[in-house]
Amino acid sequence: MLDVRKYAVVTAAYWGFMLTDGALRMLVLLHFHRLGYTPFELAVLFLAYELMGIVTNAGGGWVASRFGLKLTLTGGLFLQVIALLALSTLDPGWPKELSVLFVLVVQGLSGVAKDLTKMSSKSALKFVVPETETGGLYRWVALLTGSKNAIKGLGFFIGALLLSVAGFQGGLWLMAGFLAVILAGAALSVEKGMGKAKKKAKFTEIFSKSREINLLSAARVFLFGARDVWFVVGVPVFLYDQLGWTFNQVGAFMAAWVIGYGFVQAAAPKLTSRSLDGLSTEVRAARIWLVLLALTVVVIIAALRLGVDPGVALIAGLALFGIVFAVNSAVHSYLILALSENDGVTMNVGFYYGANATGRLLGTLVSGISYQWAGIDGCLIVAFMFLVAATVFTSFLSDKRALHTA
Secondary structure, eight states: OOHHHHHHHHHHHHHHHHHHHHHHHHHHHHHHTTTTOHHHHHHOOOHHHHHHHHHHHHHHHHHHHHHHHHHHHHHHHHHHHHHHHHHHOOOOOOHHHHEEEEEHHHHHHHHHHHHHHHHHHEEEEEEOOOOTTTHHHHHHHHHHHHHHHHHHHHHHHHHOOOOOHHHHHHHHHHHHHHHHHHHHHHHHHTTTTTTTOOSSGGGGGGGGOHHHHHHHHHHHHHHHHHHHHHHHHHHHHHHHHHOOOOHHHHHHHHHHHHHHHHHHHHHHHHHSOOTTTSSHHHHHHHHHHHHHHHHHHHHHHHHHHHHHHHHHHHHHHHHHHHHHHHHHHHHHHHHHHHOOOGHHHHHHHHHHHHHHHHHHHHHHHHHHHHHHHHHHHHHHHHHHHHHHHOOOOOOOHOOOOOGGGO
C-alpha cells in the first residue's frame, strides 16, 4: 500500500520548489525583455541554469546513492532560497555585461537547486510506491509529474503578477520567504537514509551501462529540446512583441498552458494502455505518441504557411502540442523508474535527468538563435527535427522485461 505520508512530504517539497521555479523564470524573462534584451540575450540568461542541471543530475544521483535523498532534497531547496536572495541584489545601474554575468552565475545556482530537488523527488517514488501494486508506479509518477507542472504553470502567472505588483526585487524576497518555510518542513519530515544504496557506488558509475536507459536518455534530450526550442523564448516574445500582449496576459497564458499540460500528464495512465509486466505496452505507447507529437508540429507549421491568423494558429497549436507532449513526458518519466532496480535508481534517474537538462540547454540556446533567424517558424522547424531524432532513438527500445536487468 502507498505510504501516503511519505508521498505527501515529497510532493509538498517538489510543489513548493516548482512554484518558485516557474515564477522566477517568468520574472527574469519579462524583466529583462522590458530592459531591451534581444531574444538571443534572453536565452543566454538561462544557459547556466540548464548547463548546471546536466552536471547536477549526474553528480546528485551519486550523492543521493551514498548519503540518501534527504540531503539532496533539502540541499536543493536551500540553494534555491540563496539564489533568490542573491538575484534580488542585482543593481539596475550595473553595465549590461556585468548584469548578464551575475544573472548567469545565480541562474546556475538555481539550476543546481532545481535538478537536485527534481532528481530527489522522482527517485523517492521508487521507495514510496510498493512494487506489488500493479500499475501503481506509473499512476503515482504521472500524478506527481503532472501536478508539478500545473504548479509550475501557476508559478508563471505568479511571476508576472509579482513583477507588476511588487517589482523585481520585492517579488524575489517574497518567493525566498515562501520557500524557506517549505525547506523547514522538508528538513523535519523527510526520512533519513531514504534512497541510500546498500552497495557504495563509485563516481565513475554515474554513466549508465544499460542500453535501454541510454536510448531512453538520448530520446529525452531531443524530446525536451523540441519543447524548449519554441516555448522558452519564442512563444513569450512572440506574444508580447507580435500580438501586443501585456506581461500579465503572457504570464496568464503560459500558466494556463503548463497547468493544462500538467492535468493531462496526471491523466496519462488513463490515456495509454498498461501491461501486466509494466513495460511492453508502455514502450509501444512511447513510440506512438512521439510520432503524433511530430505530426502536431507539422500541422502548426502548415497552418502558419497557409495564412491562418498567427495568433489562432499558435494558441490552438500550443494547446494540441501540450496535450500530446504531456502524455509523452509522463510515459518517459515512468519508463526510467520501471527500467531501474531499487539499489541503483538514484544513479539512473540522475543520469536520465542529466539528459533531460541537456535537452533543455540545447532547446534554450537554439530557441534564441532560431527566433532571431526565422521567427516562430524557425523554432517550429527545429522542433520537428528534434522530434524525428527522439522517435529514432525510441524505436530501438526493447519492450521485453528480461533485457533490462543491466
